[in-house]
Amino acid sequence: MTIAPSFDLHRRQWLQRGLCAGAACGLSLPRLLTAASATPAGSGSATAENVILLFLDGGPSHLDMWDMKPQAPDGIRGEFQPISTSLPGYTMCEHLPRMAQLAHRSTVVRSMHHTVNNSHGAAVYTALTGHDRGEAGGLASPTDHPHMGAVLAKLRPTAVDTLSHVHLPYITQEGAGNPPQPGFFGGFLGRSYDPLFVLKDPNAADFTVPELTLQSEVTNLRLDDRRRLFSSLSSQLPQLSGELGASKEMTAMQARAMDLLSSDRTRLAFRLDDEPAASRERYGRNVYGQSVLLARRLIEAGTRLVTISWAPHANATWDTHGSNFQSLKSTLLPQLDAACASLVTDLDDRGLLSKTIVAVFGDFGRTPRINGNNGGRDHWNYCYSLQMFGGGFREGLVYGASDETGSFPAHSPQTPANILATMYAALGVAPEYEIYDQLARPHRVVPAGEVVADLLV
16 A cells, blocks of 8 residues: 655645645545545444634733733733623633633633644644654654544534535644644545645635636536446446456546535535625635635535644744734734634534633744834743634633743643543543554554543533
């Protein structure tokens, strides 16, 4: 069985492979769809069905968002003021007013930590997979542990006419011009478990996804003819090929590709112009706001998991070594506040929040001490925060705490592996369940994590 090639590629090679092109897919549509052929794990009691991950790539400052320290000494407490939230006794940043009014619907964990403090890629990989391999883990590899979307595509497959796992709007690089960060891919499950990468700006007037659009010369009648042809070929496979399993799999994926091309609900999910103008404004008319809106539409259309990677490269957005307060105040926090609050409210209004986990986290936090680079903060893995909504997570819960300067957990320390294990448990997948790589070797769904039962209803 062929192992996928190394991810340590020059950018031109990525372009040639279709992974960094502005249009969309990391793989051809039929190959992407092998994810739907797996069987469910059949373990656990699910309270959630779907996930939307708002991944604040670069490291959101916990001290200036979820875990403010107004009584800390000058040089630590920051420039922003805490405001009251809808959860009595809990405050958040003044620049997150809409999210603050949804605090009673959320779980906030303020005692996160892991071992990676330098490499964004290694920290991203740890945050997304629970596999903490230290500072050396910053390059993507075909032996990586898979992203949650890939695991769910295997264990909780969607209907044949829906996309299982979608990633937008960037394949985040480890610095501009550098290789993609690890953790977002199918890893040892194989390239067919990579997400559908939608790499166009959903806020652009000409936004389309050509991979899910029939070419003008291909009518529905012609598509039906092709479907019958593939069905005929499939019935003859025992006589045509000695590699029966692989041939049947490819034919099945071609068939599902045609199901998607003829699926109204999948195709229409990408038609953001159908969304009311007021709704688009609420989410924010920017690449991230519209990506979050698109994520909601995809979940409504049956997609299992959508990842929004909030940076074109590791140093572009939340990596606020310089001008931390200016960047957060002017751009980052207002955009997140509009998009996340609109998403949670819309999911709730549509009856989808109870079965959709909305996870807001990054690769690590920021240093307690403010640096001299125009008020910046540096990487800090020893203590940080995250926020979860819906999907069986306990509402109105502030879990764990940091010390008086936000430097270290004061109690109830948690790791990314534990959070991911808890998310899987909410999705009905036991984190210790074994999945197999392409060499038939067993691996736990979460390499070494435990469910934090107190976080769940």
